[in-house]
Amino acid sequence: MRTQVGIVGAGPAGLLLSHLLARAGIESVVLESRSRDHVERRVRAGVLEHPTVELLREVGLGGRMDREGLPHDGVSLRFAGEDHRIDFADLVGRGIVVYGQQEVVKDLIAARLADGGDLRFEVSDVTVDGVEADPVLGFVRDGRREELHCDVIVGCDGFHGITRPVVAPEVADRQYPFAWLGILAKAAPLHHELVYAHHEDVFALYSMRSPEVTRLYLQVPPDTDAADWSDARIWDELHRRLGTEINEGPLIEKGVTGMRSFVAEPMRRGWLFLAGDAAHIVPPTGAKGMNLAIADVRVLAEALESFLRRGDERGIDAYSDTCLRRVWRAEHFSWWMTSMLHVFPDADAFQNRLQLSQLRYTVSSRAAATSLAENYVGLPHGSV
Ligand code: APR
Ligand code: PHB
Numbered sequence: 001m002r003t004q005v006g007i008v009g010a011g012p013a014g015l016l017l018s019h020l021l022a023r024a025g026i027e028s029v030v031l032e033s034r035s036r037d038h039v040e041r042r043v044r045a046g047v048l049e050h051p052t053v054e055l056l057r058e059v060g061l062g063g064r065m066d067r068e069g070l071p072h073d074g075v076s077l078r079f080a081g082e083d084h085r086i087d088f089a090d091l092v093g094r095g096i097v098v099y100g101q102q103e104v105v106k107d108l109i110a111a112r113l114a115d116g117g118d119l120r121f122e123v124s125d126v127t128v129d130g131v132e133a134d135p136v137l138g139f140v141r142d143g144r145r146e147e148l149h150c151d152v153i154v155g156c157d158g159f160h161g162i163t164r165p166v167v168a169p170e171v172a173d174r175q176y177p178f179a180w181l182g183i184l185a186k187a188a189p190l191h192h193e194l195v196y197a198h199h200e201d202v203f204a205l206y207s208m209r210s211p212e213v214t215r216l217y218l219q220v221p222p223d224t225d226a227a228d229w230s231d232a233r234i235w236d237e238l239h240r241r242l243g244t245e246i247n248e249g250p251l252i253e254k255g256v257t258g259m260r261s262f263v264a265e266p267m268r269r270g271w272l273f274l275a276g277d278a279a280h281i282v283p284p285t286g287a288k289g290m291n292l293a294i295a296d297v298r299v300l301a302e303a304l305e306s307f308l309r310r311g312d313e314r315g316i317d318a319y320s321d322t323c324l325r326r327v328w329r330a331e332h333f334s335w336w337m338t339s340m341l342h343v344f345p346d347a348d349a350f351q352n353r354l355q356l357s358q359l360r361y362t363v364s365s366r367a368a369a370t371s372l373a374e375n376y377v378g379l380p381h382g383s384v
């Protein structure tokens with residue numbers, strides 16, 4: 001078997017890449033270890049930056065997002081018992097759309113399948129060989145070992161995938177002394193926008209998915225087992241920490257998300273490229289993960305088109321450096337939001353006072369609020 005681009009992983013990065021390549025007349029095969037159902041149900045963050053929204057519309061994926069997504073013109077930071085709204089529309093003239101990552105994934109799978117795209121779910125034992133000269137993906141499907149020869153392989157297999165070790169990049173890594181316990185509840189959101197709440201002994205986040213579903217997060221210790229948190233305990237803590245009215249409802253989902261900053265450099269070795277979580281992770285404060293994955297594959301799809309159709313290697317040679325500029329901007333923003341809003345278990349009085357001062361400055365200075373807004377709604381692609 002042969003294809004132009006062999007893609008490992010059917011998350012937002014792998015699926016969108018295959019969609020963009022198909023639009024450019026380039027064939028690809030996507031290999032995914034999980035089932036279609038699993039991939040479509042996996043609950044992740046749900047904030048689309050403005051450049052992500054524009055790109056999805058531009059490439060024919062905006063239909064359901066525009067009907068069902070929730071456009072937001074701002075977020076609130078809550079601390080010392082008060083809400084402070086950051087008005088994106090006023091500060092930067094753009095906003096975000098709240099639309100779950102799994103909805104984007106469903107739309108992408110539907111679009112690829114309608115187009116005759118080659119998506120192979122439930123494959124196992126994926127291997128990558130010959131990345132310097134003759135790239136080959138190996139995998140097992142329905143009990144049979146197969147080989148797929150490719151011009152180029154792209155690792156879109158997330159943080160725990162098998163492609164990053166093949167690139168053997170340098171890594172920058174930071175872990176945080178807390179995690180998020182996230183729930184999805186069948187309860188009508190009472191607030192129209194997200195609330196990032198810095199309570200004196202912990203952080204909580206109020207978000208939503210639809211007029212019927214609320215998404216909520218609590219800062220918890222990093223080794224937390226979600227099973228130790230009963231529904232009643234979760235609601236009690238949310239009421240206490242958010243300090244604001246919330247509707248309760250049956251939980252649809254409950255899980256713990258680790259907090260990590262991680263960047264692999266370079267994002268390429270030979271004919272193997274990395275994109276999305278396979279190459280970098282941000283802590284979820286600011287919801288940059290999927291947006292970064294999408295920005296990577298936009299750059300890569302254009303570069304691969306120039307290379308595979310015209311033999312022009314400039315784009316693929318610049319790919320890693322181009323993406324890493326945006327990646328590091330998002331790393332800084334996510335680290336900064338995380339540091340400003342969470343309660344660090346070992347913080348002393350000095351650090352706590354600095355943190356409060358930073359929060360006050362961010363909501364009271366138009367310059368500081370504009371910087372938050374500009375990063376949150378997403379810097380234009382190609383601008384950093
Ligand atoms: N073989 C085949 N598929 C694999 C393998 C493997 N060895 N290892 C992992 N995968 C699949 C996973 O099952 C998953 O479906 O690769 C996919 C990676 O998808 P994501 O983790 O969603 O990563 P990405 O597409 O880069 O999207 C980034 O995901 O983690 C979130 O917050 C992050 O929103 C961000 C987004
Ligand atoms: C979410 O709605 O899941 C969400 C929103 C904002 C974040 C992270 C997650 O910063």
